[in-house]
Amino acid sequence: MARLEDKVALITGAAAGIGRASALLFAEEGAAVLLADVDVEAATDVVAEIEAMGGRALFVATDVAEPEAAEAAVAQCIAAFGGLDIVYNSAGGATQDDGKVSEMPLDEFWRTMGVDLYGSFLICRFAIPHLIERGGGAILNTTSIRAMKATQGADAYTAAKGGVLTLTKSLAQELAEHKIRVNAVAPGVVASERVQRMMGDVAANPLAQATPLGYGMPIEVARAALFLVSDEARWITGVILPVDGGAAAV
Numbered sequence: 001m002a003r004l005e006d007k008v009a010l011i012t013g014a015a016a017g018i019g020r021a022s023a024l025l026f027a028e029e030g031a032a033v034l035l036a037d038v039d040v041e042a043a044t045d046v047v048a049e050i051e052a053m054g055g056r057a058l059f060v061a062t063d064v065a066e067p068e069a070a071e072a073a074v075a076q077c078i079a080a081f082g083g084l085d086i087v088y089n090s091a092g093g094a095t096q097d098d099g100k101v102s103e104m105p106l107d108e109f110w111r112t113m114g115v116d117l118y119g120s121f122l123i124c125r126f127a128i129p130h131l132i133e134r135g136g137g138a139i140l141n142t143t144s145i146r147a148m149k150a151t152q153g154a155d156a157y158t159a160a161k162g163g164v165l166t167l168t169k170s171l172a173q174e175l176a177e178h179k180i181r182v183n184a185v186a187p188g189v190v191a192s193e194r195v196q197r198m199m200g201d202v203a204a205n206p207l208a209q210a211t212p213l214g215y216g217m218p219i220e221v222a223r224a225a226l227f228l229v230s231d232e233a234r235w236i237t238g239v240i241l242p243v244d245g246g247a248a249a250v
Protein backbone atom coordinates (compact mmCIF):
# COMPACT_ATOMS: atom_id res chain seq x y z
CA MET A 1 0.00 0.00 0.00
CA ALA A 2 1.22 3.51 -0.81
CA ARG A 3 2.42 5.46 2.22
CA LEU A 4 -0.03 8.36 1.80
CA GLU A 5 -3.00 6.41 0.42
CA ASP A 6 -6.29 8.34 0.87
CA LYS A 7 -4.49 11.37 2.36
CA VAL A 8 -4.92 14.97 1.26
CA ALA A 9 -1.84 17.18 1.41
CA LEU A 10 -1.55 20.95 1.05
CA ILE A 11 2.00 21.97 0.10
CA THR A 12 3.10 25.59 -0.13
CA GLY A 13 5.98 26.52 -2.41
CA ALA A 14 5.21 23.40 -4.42
CA ALA A 15 6.07 24.88 -7.81
CA ALA A 16 9.83 24.55 -7.39
CA GLY A 17 12.70 22.98 -5.53
CA ILE A 18 11.98 21.00 -2.37
CA GLY A 19 8.23 21.73 -2.48
CA ARG A 20 7.99 20.48 -6.06
CA ALA A 21 9.96 17.30 -5.30
CA SER A 22 7.69 16.70 -2.30
CA ALA A 23 4.50 17.28 -4.29
CA LEU A 24 5.60 14.70 -6.87
CA LEU A 25 6.68 12.20 -4.19
CA PHE A 26 3.56 12.63 -2.04
CA ALA A 27 1.37 12.15 -5.14
CA GLU A 28 3.37 9.06 -6.12
CA GLU A 29 2.62 7.74 -2.61
CA GLY A 30 -1.11 8.17 -3.11
CA ALA A 31 -1.89 11.63 -1.73
CA ALA A 32 -4.13 14.15 -3.43
CA VAL A 33 -2.02 17.32 -3.48
CA LEU A 34 -3.04 20.98 -3.33
CA LEU A 35 -0.18 23.14 -4.56
CA ALA A 36 -0.18 26.66 -3.11
CA ASP A 37 2.36 28.93 -4.79
CA VAL A 38 2.77 32.32 -6.45
CA ASP A 39 4.37 30.89 -9.59
CA VAL A 40 1.42 30.05 -11.84
CA GLU A 41 3.38 28.68 -14.80
CA ALA A 42 5.71 26.38 -12.85
CA ALA A 43 2.93 25.12 -10.57
CA THR A 44 0.71 24.34 -13.55
CA ASP A 45 3.54 22.22 -14.96
CA VAL A 46 3.85 20.29 -11.68
CA VAL A 47 0.09 19.60 -11.69
CA ALA A 48 0.40 18.28 -15.26
CA GLU A 49 3.32 16.04 -14.21
CA ILE A 50 1.31 14.59 -11.33
CA GLU A 51 -1.76 14.02 -13.49
CA ALA A 52 0.40 12.37 -16.18
CA MET A 53 1.50 9.77 -13.64
CA GLY A 54 -2.12 9.13 -12.63
CA GLY A 55 -2.12 11.27 -9.49
CA ARG A 56 -4.50 13.94 -8.23
CA ALA A 57 -3.39 17.56 -7.91
CA LEU A 58 -4.79 21.06 -7.93
CA PHE A 59 -3.03 24.41 -8.05
CA VAL A 60 -4.32 27.46 -6.20
CA ALA A 61 -2.43 30.71 -6.84
CA THR A 62 -1.49 31.73 -3.30
CA ASP A 63 0.73 34.31 -1.70
CA VAL A 64 1.09 32.68 1.71
CA ALA A 65 1.90 36.02 3.32
CA GLU A 66 -1.66 37.24 2.55
CA PRO A 67 -4.29 36.05 5.07
CA GLU A 68 -7.14 35.95 2.52
CA ALA A 69 -5.05 33.92 0.09
CA ALA A 70 -3.88 31.46 2.76
CA GLU A 71 -7.48 30.99 3.92
CA ALA A 72 -8.69 30.49 0.34
CA ALA A 73 -6.01 27.87 -0.37
CA VAL A 74 -7.12 25.81 2.62
CA ALA A 75 -10.80 26.24 1.71
CA GLN A 76 -10.22 25.19 -1.90
CA CYS A 77 -8.32 22.14 -0.74
CA ILE A 78 -11.28 21.02 1.38
CA ALA A 79 -13.73 21.80 -1.42
CA ALA A 80 -11.74 19.90 -4.05
CA PHE A 81 -10.58 16.88 -2.08
CA GLY A 82 -13.12 16.67 0.75
CA GLY A 83 -10.69 17.20 3.62
CA LEU A 84 -7.15 17.87 4.72
CA ASP A 85 -4.68 15.56 6.47
CA ILE A 86 -1.21 16.97 5.79
CA VAL A 87 0.08 20.53 5.70
CA TYR A 88 3.61 21.13 4.47
CA ASN A 89 4.92 24.70 4.61
CA SER A 90 7.82 24.80 2.15
CA ALA A 91 7.39 28.28 0.60
CA GLY A 92 10.30 30.53 1.43
CA GLY A 93 13.99 31.02 0.94
CA ALA A 94 16.74 33.56 1.49
CA THR A 95 17.70 36.14 -1.12
CA GLN A 96 20.89 38.00 -2.01
CA ASP A 97 19.42 41.11 -0.34
CA ASP A 98 19.70 39.56 3.11
CA GLY A 99 22.82 40.28 5.15
CA LYS A 100 23.94 41.94 8.32
CA VAL A 101 21.35 43.77 10.46
CA SER A 102 23.16 47.08 10.09
CA GLU A 103 23.56 46.83 6.31
CA MET A 104 20.61 45.03 4.74
CA PRO A 105 17.59 46.78 3.21
CA LEU A 106 14.80 46.96 5.79
CA ASP A 107 12.23 45.69 3.29
CA GLU A 108 14.02 42.37 3.12
CA PHE A 109 13.32 41.77 6.81
CA TRP A 110 9.57 42.01 6.25
CA ARG A 111 9.70 40.03 2.98
CA THR A 112 11.29 37.01 4.64
CA MET A 113 9.22 37.37 7.82
CA GLY A 114 6.14 37.50 5.58
CA VAL A 115 6.82 34.41 3.51
CA ASP A 116 8.86 32.19 5.83
CA LEU A 117 7.31 32.90 9.23
CA TYR A 118 3.95 34.65 8.80
CA GLY A 119 3.14 32.45 5.78
CA SER A 120 3.67 29.28 7.83
CA PHE A 121 1.71 30.82 10.72
CA LEU A 122 -1.20 31.75 8.44
CA ILE A 123 -1.48 28.38 6.71
CA CYS A 124 -1.44 26.70 10.15
CA ARG A 125 -4.05 29.14 11.44
CA PHE A 126 -6.54 28.28 8.71
CA ALA A 127 -5.70 24.57 8.45
CA ILE A 128 -5.73 23.63 12.14
CA PRO A 129 -9.53 23.81 12.64
CA HIS A 130 -9.97 21.39 9.72
CA LEU A 131 -7.31 19.03 11.03
CA ILE A 132 -9.01 19.05 14.43
CA GLU A 133 -12.36 18.31 12.79
CA ARG A 134 -10.71 15.48 10.84
CA GLY A 135 -9.53 13.92 14.11
CA GLY A 136 -5.82 14.41 13.51
CA GLY A 137 -3.15 15.14 10.96
CA ALA A 138 0.41 16.20 10.33
CA ILE A 139 1.96 19.63 9.92
CA LEU A 140 5.49 19.93 8.56
CA ASN A 141 7.27 23.26 8.64
CA THR A 142 10.56 24.28 7.03
CA THR A 143 13.30 25.84 9.05
CA SER A 144 16.98 25.78 8.05
CA ILE A 145 20.51 24.88 8.99
CA ARG A 146 20.91 28.66 9.30
CA ALA A 147 18.49 28.71 12.26
CA MET A 148 19.90 25.50 13.76
CA LYS A 149 23.39 26.96 13.83
CA ALA A 150 22.55 30.69 13.85
CA THR A 151 24.93 31.21 10.94
CA GLN A 152 26.11 34.72 10.09
CA GLY A 153 25.26 36.82 7.08
CA ALA A 154 21.52 36.35 6.49
CA ASP A 155 20.15 37.82 9.70
CA ALA A 156 16.56 38.39 8.60
CA TYR A 157 16.14 34.89 7.15
CA THR A 158 17.87 33.34 10.16
CA ALA A 159 15.47 35.16 12.48
CA ALA A 160 12.43 34.11 10.43
CA LYS A 161 13.50 30.48 10.37
CA GLY A 162 14.26 30.64 14.11
CA GLY A 163 10.65 31.69 14.57
CA VAL A 164 9.48 28.75 12.49
CA LEU A 165 11.60 26.42 14.62
CA THR A 166 10.09 27.51 17.94
CA LEU A 167 6.57 27.81 16.50
CA THR A 168 6.87 24.17 15.45
CA LYS A 169 7.65 23.10 19.00
CA SER A 170 4.90 25.15 20.66
CA LEU A 171 2.32 23.95 18.13
CA ALA A 172 3.41 20.35 18.71
CA GLN A 173 2.54 20.74 22.40
CA GLU A 174 -0.72 22.59 21.79
CA LEU A 175 -2.04 20.20 19.16
CA ALA A 176 -1.02 16.81 20.56
CA GLU A 177 -4.40 16.44 22.29
CA HIS A 178 -6.01 16.67 18.83
CA LYS A 179 -3.67 13.99 17.42
CA ILE A 180 -2.03 16.58 15.19
CA ARG A 181 1.72 16.11 14.92
CA VAL A 182 3.91 19.13 14.14
CA ASN A 183 7.49 18.75 12.96
CA ALA A 184 9.98 20.64 10.82
CA VAL A 185 12.73 19.81 8.39
CA ALA A 186 15.92 21.86 8.62
CA PRO A 187 17.62 21.56 5.24
CA GLY A 188 21.29 22.27 4.73
CA VAL A 189 22.62 23.40 1.36
CA VAL A 190 20.19 22.00 -1.21
CA ALA A 191 20.85 22.64 -4.89
CA SER A 192 17.37 23.75 -5.89
CA GLU A 193 17.32 25.86 -9.07
CA ARG A 194 16.99 29.02 -6.94
CA VAL A 195 20.05 28.11 -4.91
CA GLN A 196 21.99 27.21 -8.06
CA ARG A 197 21.11 30.63 -9.50
CA MET A 198 22.18 32.35 -6.27
CA MET A 199 25.38 30.41 -5.65
CA GLY A 200 26.54 29.43 -9.10
CA ASP A 201 28.91 26.60 -8.22
CA VAL A 202 27.04 25.12 -5.23
CA ALA A 203 29.89 22.75 -4.35
CA ALA A 204 32.19 25.74 -3.86
CA ASN A 205 29.88 27.41 -1.31
CA PRO A 206 31.60 27.56 2.11
CA LEU A 207 28.63 25.95 3.92
CA ALA A 208 28.54 23.14 1.33
CA GLN A 209 32.29 22.74 1.69
CA ALA A 210 31.90 22.41 5.46
CA THR A 211 29.15 19.76 5.07
CA PRO A 212 30.40 16.21 5.72
CA LEU A 213 28.31 14.67 2.93
CA GLY A 214 28.43 17.74 0.66
CA TYR A 215 25.38 19.54 -0.68
CA GLY A 216 22.06 17.75 -1.29
CA MET A 217 19.25 17.69 -3.82
CA PRO A 218 15.54 18.54 -3.26
CA ILE A 219 14.50 14.88 -3.35
CA GLU A 220 16.56 14.16 -0.20
CA VAL A 221 14.45 16.62 1.79
CA ALA A 222 11.27 15.34 0.13
CA ARG A 223 12.02 11.80 1.32
CA ALA A 224 12.48 13.00 4.91
CA ALA A 225 9.27 15.04 4.59
CA LEU A 226 7.40 11.98 3.36
CA PHE A 227 8.46 10.02 6.43
CA LEU A 228 7.53 12.79 8.87
CA VAL A 229 4.03 13.31 7.44
CA SER A 230 3.32 9.59 7.06
CA ASP A 231 1.82 7.31 9.70
CA GLU A 232 5.25 5.70 10.08
CA ALA A 233 6.12 8.78 12.17
CA ARG A 234 2.97 8.54 14.30
CA TRP A 235 4.93 8.87 17.58
CA ILE A 236 7.10 11.75 16.39
CA THR A 237 6.13 15.34 17.10
CA GLY A 238 7.95 18.55 17.98
CA VAL A 239 11.05 17.37 16.13
CA ILE A 240 13.34 19.57 14.05
CA LEU A 241 14.99 17.14 11.66
CA PRO A 242 18.22 18.32 10.05
CA VAL A 243 18.35 17.07 6.47
CA ASP A 244 21.72 18.51 5.76
CA GLY A 245 24.42 16.01 4.96
CA GLY A 246 25.69 16.29 8.52
CA ALA A 247 26.14 20.07 8.56
CA ALA A 248 24.38 20.54 11.93
CA ALA A 249 26.69 17.98 13.52
CA VAL A 250 29.85 19.92 12.72
Ligand SMILES: NC(=O)c1ccc[n+]([C@@H]2O[C@H](COP(=O)([O-])OP(=O)(O)OC[C@H]3O[C@@H](n4cnc5c(N)ncnc54)[C@H](O)[C@@H]3O)[C@@H](O)[C@H]2O)c1
Pocket residue numbers: 012013014015016017018019036037038039062063064065089090091092093094115116119142143144145146186187188189190191192193194195218
Ligand atom coordinates in the same frame (compact mmCIF):
# COMPACT_ATOMS: atom_id res chain seq x y z
N1 LIG B 1 17.60 25.15 -0.85
C1 LIG B 1 18.25 25.27 0.30
O1 LIG B 1 19.50 25.23 0.35
C2 LIG B 1 17.50 25.44 1.58
C3 LIG B 1 18.20 25.38 2.80
C4 LIG B 1 17.50 25.55 3.99
C5 LIG B 1 16.14 25.78 3.97
N2 LIG B 1 15.50 25.84 2.77
C6 LIG B 1 14.07 26.12 2.80
O2 LIG B 1 13.38 25.14 2.05
C7 LIG B 1 12.23 25.72 1.42
C8 LIG B 1 12.28 25.47 -0.06
O3 LIG B 1 13.50 25.98 -0.58
P1 LIG B 1 13.88 25.77 -2.12
O4 LIG B 1 15.35 25.99 -2.24
O5 LIG B 1 13.28 24.51 -2.61
O6 LIG B 1 13.16 27.05 -2.74
P2 LIG B 1 12.60 27.34 -4.22
O7 LIG B 1 12.85 28.76 -4.49
O8 LIG B 1 13.13 26.32 -5.18
O9 LIG B 1 11.06 27.09 -4.04
C9 LIG B 1 10.30 27.96 -3.24
C10 LIG B 1 8.90 28.03 -3.79
O10 LIG B 1 8.18 28.92 -2.95
C11 LIG B 1 7.39 29.76 -3.78
N3 LIG B 1 7.09 31.01 -3.08
C12 LIG B 1 7.91 32.04 -2.83
N4 LIG B 1 7.25 33.02 -2.19
C13 LIG B 1 5.98 32.58 -2.02
C14 LIG B 1 4.82 33.12 -1.43
N5 LIG B 1 4.82 34.36 -0.88
N6 LIG B 1 3.67 32.39 -1.42
C15 LIG B 1 3.65 31.15 -1.97
N7 LIG B 1 4.73 30.59 -2.56
C16 LIG B 1 5.87 31.28 -2.58
C17 LIG B 1 8.23 29.98 -5.02
O11 LIG B 1 7.45 30.41 -6.12
C18 LIG B 1 8.83 28.59 -5.21
O12 LIG B 1 8.00 27.80 -6.01
C19 LIG B 1 12.26 27.21 1.80
O13 LIG B 1 11.43 27.41 2.93
C20 LIG B 1 13.71 27.45 2.16
O14 LIG B 1 13.88 28.51 3.05
C21 LIG B 1 16.13 25.68 1.59
